[in-house]
Amino acid sequence: MEFKPDFIEKLKTAKSLLFFTGAGISAESGIPTFRGDEGLWKKFKPEELANFNAFISNPDMVWEWYQYRRKIINEAKPNAGHFAIKELENFYDVDVVTQNVDNLHGRAGSKNIYELHGNIERNYCIDCKTFYNGNFDFESKVPKCKNCGGLIRPDVVWFGEALPPEAFIKADKKAEQCDICFIVGTSAIVYPAAYIPITAKKNGAYLVEINIQPTEITNQVDYSIVGKAGEILPEILNKVKSFTGGFMAERKEKN
Ligand code: APR
Numbered sequence: 566m567e568f569k570p571d572f573i574e575k576l577k578t579a580k581s582l583l584f585f586t587g588a589g590i591s592a593e594s595g596i597p598t599f600r601g602d603e604g605l606w607k608k609f610k611p612e613e614l615a616n617f618n619a620f621i622s623n624p625d626m627v628w629e630w631y632q633y634r635r636k637i638i639n640e641a642k643p644n645a646g647h648f649a650i651k652e653l654e655n656f657y658d659v660d661v662v663t664q665n666v667d668n669l670h671g672r673a674g675s676k677n678i679y680e681l682h683g684n685i686e687r688n689y690c691i692d693c694k695t696f697y698n699g700n701f702d703f704e705s706k707v708p709k710c711k712n713c714g715g716l717i718r719p720d721v722v723w724f725g726e727a728l729p730p731e732a733f734i735k736a737d738k739k740a741e742q743c744d745i746c747f748i749v750g751t752s753a754i755v756y757p758a759a760y761i762p763i764t765a766k767k768n769g770a771y772l773v774e775i776n777i778q779p780t781e782i783t784n785q786v787d788y789s790i791v792g793k794a795g796e797i798l799p800e801i802l803n804k805v806k807s808f809t810g811g812f813m814a815e816r817k818e819k820n
Contacts, residue, residue, distance in 0.1 A: 566800045572788050575771045576805055579744035581658040584650050585761045586794075589750020589776060591669050593795035594641040600752055605634075616723045624716050628707035631719045635685055638667045646749070647673035649798035656805050660743065662736040664751060664758050666721045679736040681728050681758045687720035696720070728757060740764040748774045750794045753782040762786075 588598035599606045609630065613619050620627040651673045653659050660677045661670045666685040670678050688697040688708075692715030701708055701717075708717045722728055737760070740746065746765035753759045762782060766772050772786040775797045783789050790797050 566797075568790075568801070568804060569788050572771070572773065573804070575745055576801075577808060579657060579771075581660070581739075581743045582653060582745050582747065583660045583662060583739055583743035583761075583765060583770070584747045584749055585740075585751065585765075586661065586663045586665060586670070586749045587751025587753070588665060590646050590794045591641070591644075591665055591667050592750065593644045593646065593793060594667075594669060596637055596641050596667055596669075598750075611724055615721075616725055620716070620718060620723075624707040628705075628718075631685065631721075632701070632705070638669075638685060641667065641669065643669040643673035644795040646794035646798040647675070649802040651675045652802055653805065660736075660739040662739065662761050664755065666719075677739075679732045679739070681722070681732055681736060681761075683719070683721035683729065685719055685721055688717050689720055690715040691718050692716075733757065736761055737764055740770070741768045743770050746770040746772050748772065748776075748782060748786065749798070750776060751780070753780050 588596070588601075592598055592601070598604045601607075614627055614630045647669050650659065650661060650670070654676060659675070660679065661675045662679045662681060663670055664682050666680070666683050668684050668686050686698060688701070689695060690697075690710035690713060693710060693713040695710055695712050697708070697717055709715065710717055740761045741764060743765055746762050748762050751759075753762065759782070762772060763785075766785060771788070773788045773790065774780065774783055774786040775790045775792065775794050776783075777791065777793060779789070779791075
């Protein structure tokens with residue numbers, strides 16, 4: 566695949582890459598996106614399932630829905646897009662700022678991950694905040710806390726809830742410092758997460774979007790690559806590997 570010349574130049578001079586990812590990067594792993602044609606929000610109502618009041622008024626229904634999602638995620642595997650981001654760590658300082666709760670970047674082995682919307686493999690008691698990691702039996706009704714009997718909920722950010730401050734503050738700092746910010750598989754409309762690429766742009770980063778279609782942020786990026794993340798990211802990795810001379814010599818020290 567031929568890439569834009571100024572993008573190639575940026576790849577040759579950059580030291581730090583930030584990947585801001587959304588549901589689209591996991592689509593090729595068989596995990597439905599939210600707003601795509603087969604998206605979750607086409608079938609289910611977020612106001613009935615992904616907010617605290619809905620959980621309190623009908624905990625079993627909300628729990629059951631997350632068990633349904635956990636089953637899909639458990640059966641899924643990271644794809645070539647996740648692994649390409651991981652492998653780029655051999656050449657750059659790589660940070661992954663993800664909106665995904667599926668932990669596929671973690672399972673692909675990426676080192677620096679900032680989960681802005683939590684992680685579906687973690688759970689905690691809504692009263693005493695005791696954590697329960699790992700899966701509950703998929704058929705189970707909403708479990709109760711062994712310590713205080715409180716309801717246990719998935720450690721994901723629901724609509725109307727604040728993002729985990731530590732992850733967001735660190736991610737924002739990384740966005741200020743990155744040389745290239747890749748926006749991969751996200752509609753970039755859910756805030757405050759969607760501020761991350763804007764912070765990167767404000768601080769001089771080169772913005773690259775990888776998506777199967779244009780999005781809200783397309784007119785603000787330096788390079789829009791239309792295609793599947795699982796196909797484009799490995800191409801970018803191969804391009805980097807094809808660089809020789811000074812670029813490689815420099816990066817060799819990195820390893
Ligand atoms: N490769 C690249 N992009 C893809 C692919 C693919 N294979 N498949 C789909 N996409 C793109 C779609 O075109 C769309 O722009 O991924 C994007 C997915 O967008 P959404 O479904 O809106 O998901 P996301 O942006 O991650 O949603 C943000 O909203 O519902 C909340 O908390 C939830 O974290 C989520 C947040």
